[in-house]
Amino acid sequence: MDYKGQKLAELLYTYLIVIFGVIAWIFGYFKQSFKVTFQGWLAGLIFCMVLCVPDWPIYNRNPVEWLTEIPPPKPKPAKSTGEEDKAVEKDKAVEKKKTKNRKR
Amino acid sequence: MLEIVETQIRELKKLWRNKRLLLHQALNLAMIVFSALMIWKGLMFITKSESPVVVVLSGSMEPAFQRGDILFLNNQDNPIRVGEVVVFKIKDRDIPIVHRVMKVHEKADGKVELLTKGDNNRVDDRGLYAPGQLWLEREDILGRAVGTLRYVGMVTIILNDYPALKYVLVSIMGLFVLTNKEES
Amino acid sequence: MLLSLESGTRSMHTYWVRLNAVFFYGLNVLLGLAVMTWLSCLQQDLGFGDYPQPVIHKIKMNDLLSLRSHGGVDRALLSFDLAADLRPAFHWNLKQLFVFVLAEYESESNKLNQVILWDKIVETEEDAQMATDNAYIKYALVDQGNELRNTTVNLYVVWDHMPVTGRLFMNRGKGSPFELPPSYR
Numbered sequence: 001m002d003y004k005g006q007k008l009a010e011l012l013y014t015y016l017i018v019i020f021g022v023i024a025w026i027f028g029y030f031k032q033s034f035k036v037t038f039q040g041w042l043a044g045l046i047f048c049m050v051l052c053v054p055d056w057p058i059y060n061r062n063p064v065e066w067l068t069e070i071p072p073p074k075p076k077p078a079k080s081t082g083e084e085d086k087a088v089e090k091d092k093a094v095e096k097k098k099t100k101n102r103k104r
Numbered sequence: 105m106l107e108i109v110e111t112q113i114r115e116l117k118k119l120w121r122n123k124r125l126l127l128h129q130a131l132n133l134a135m136i137v138f139s140a141l142m143i144w145k146g147l148m149f150i151t152k153s154e155s156p157v158v159v160v161l162s163g164s165m166e167p168a169f170q171r172g173d174i175l176f177l178n179n180q181d182n183p184i185r186v187g188e189v190v191v192f193k194i195k196d197r198d199i200p201i202v203h204r205v206m207k208v209h210e211k212a213d214g215k216v217e218l219l220t221k222g223d224n225n226r227v228d229d230r231g232l233y234a235p236g237q238l239w240l241e242r243e244d245i246l247g248r249a250v251g252t253l254r255y256v257g258m259v260t261i262i263l264n265d266y267p268a269l270k271y272v273l274v275s276i277m278g279l280f281v282l283t284n285k286e287e288s
Numbered sequence: 289m290l291l292s293l294e295s296g297t298r299s300m301h302t303y304w305v306r307l308n309a310v311f312f313y314g315l316n317v318l319l320g321l322a323v324m325t326w327l328s329c330l331q332q333d334l335g336f337g338d339y340p341q342p343v344i345h346k347i348k349m350n351d352l353l354s355l356r357s358h359g360g361v362d363r364a365l366l367s368f369d370l371a372a373d374l375r376p377a378f379h380w381n382l383k384q385l386f387v388f389v390l391a392e393y394e395s396e397s398n399k400l401n402q403v404i405l406w407d408k409i410v411e412t413e414e415d416a417q418m419a420t421d422n423a424y425i426k427y428a429l430v431d432q433g434n435e436l437r438n439t440t441v442n443l444y445v446v447w448d449h450m451p452v453t454g455r456l457f458m459n460r461g462k463g464s465p466f467e468l469p470p471s472y473r
Contacts, residue, residue, distance in 0.1 A: 010309075034322075
């Protein structure tokens, strides 16, 4: 499960259990039976366990991009190609993104 | 499953190498344990009861209390009256019993003698008391039930029925707390 | 608040941790629902507003069948009349009413004696309306000593509210006194 997936799962169960519970409570109120409320809550809980506990593919849509291996420093050639510089810059960008993700 | 265990072992080994982190996690665990203990002791102080929260383990008070219901007890000094549900403990027995007071005889000096019975039982509790004991006294009472909560105690019932599960669960939880990594 | 055995971190890195989080969060929600249920019935329990209240129409000693001494301990057997309507006490947060007939008296050695003579578990609103004449007691009126003769005994109907969630409390109707005879019979 990636970081965004974790956030999604957490959000899902936080809201779903409450929504299930409140609907069950309203049903129970009109039926005047707390058992109805309990059963509705239990259904919500089991549903959330199935939905949020296993590592479903939906939670892995934003895999963490790790840094590519940095090549050992070579003796500097007289002339560098522009492409290499760009690659290094891209690596830096990825690293920034990663730290951002970690700082949740 | 095996994979989880392997990860845990690896984490533990890493932890052992990093003493500072080990100390931090141990303190973390201690804080959880002690805050739970503090809440418990605080409740004990307020309610003056040895066990302020109990879970009903038997069906002798059905349908009032089912197995798994949570009871909140109060043991403050006001006198026990008939009809109240009390939790009492017989000397030399481990498990406290939750039953209803059927008879109260109170002397002028406040000394009280009680007889209890489970709503679902046919006879009173004299058979449950210590041999030769006819009455309960105030000291036998751990508290009277003042509040109740249904369903939430189910976990306790499951743990009580399968004691092995308790140790497994507690050790797993402890392990996770120890190897938990802080993300900041 | 129920504590889950999870440290302060928000990490959800394994199945166990997620299962634990979902379960304990769910328990907290259940607790919230139960408290809401309790609150929704509070007004009725406290008798605010124009909710009808339970009434005891009649509680009366009908016939004294015997008053004897059994090994130095006095025991009286009797029958009573009871008419009550406890339906207004019912709502969805009430599991049952525990209704009992209580004999209360003062004797020489005891400042207060309370003995339950008859009880009934009322689980449904339909059963909460009761009317019986000349009902025989379930538990004998037994004294601790031999001080039942010449005693004034008060009979009460008491009903104990046993809620799904919340406070346990009792109510009692008006007492009806009767005199026990001065000799055994």
